[in-house]
Amino acid sequence: MIATTPTPPYYAVIFTSIRTDYNDGYSDMATRMVEMAHLQPGFLGVESARTELGITVSYWESPESIRVWKEKAEHLIAQQIGRERWYESYKIRVCKVERDYGFEL
């Protein structure tokens, strides 16, 4: 689903990744992290897709809400295991959404 987000400005974290062939635990972790993100203060929504590249964009009210989520204990563990096992490479870009518009049939 396309995330329903408020009128800008708000913030986006673009997480682009390439996975390893190691799958054990990956899907459970990914599901759990999305569940946890939904409970975080300032969380606005998330969008995700994967072909070869995976792209997950999460939306947040403020840079502070992004920082708190980044440092959350269970998320830190997921990040560490991610670097050890699940990801060959990734890039995280923290952005301020300045304007948005859309289209619906």
Place this chain on the structure above:
Amino acid sequence: MIATTPTPPYYAVIFTSIRTDYNDGYSDMATRMVEMAHLQPGFLGVESARTELGITVSYWESPESIRVWKEKAEHLIAQQIGRERWYESYKIRVCKVERDYGFEL
């Protein structure tokens, strides 16, 4: 491939979409638009993935380079046909990338 982008700040356009079942011409258009984007002044890179949701993130030097690309004639035609045939819905978010970091094995 994860896009190689310069030190922030730079700009990102997050294009999130849901497709219709109508495929005629879609793949050619998508390929052509990526080729054209690469030739635009200020274009830095692009990342794309699709599961149910499609996410394409293009990176740009400035808001002005994004505006010029948006108004380019062949791109305007693609946008119009997109709304008429290929997309059920989409959302475009124009962002300033404030910081980034990454990981590589």
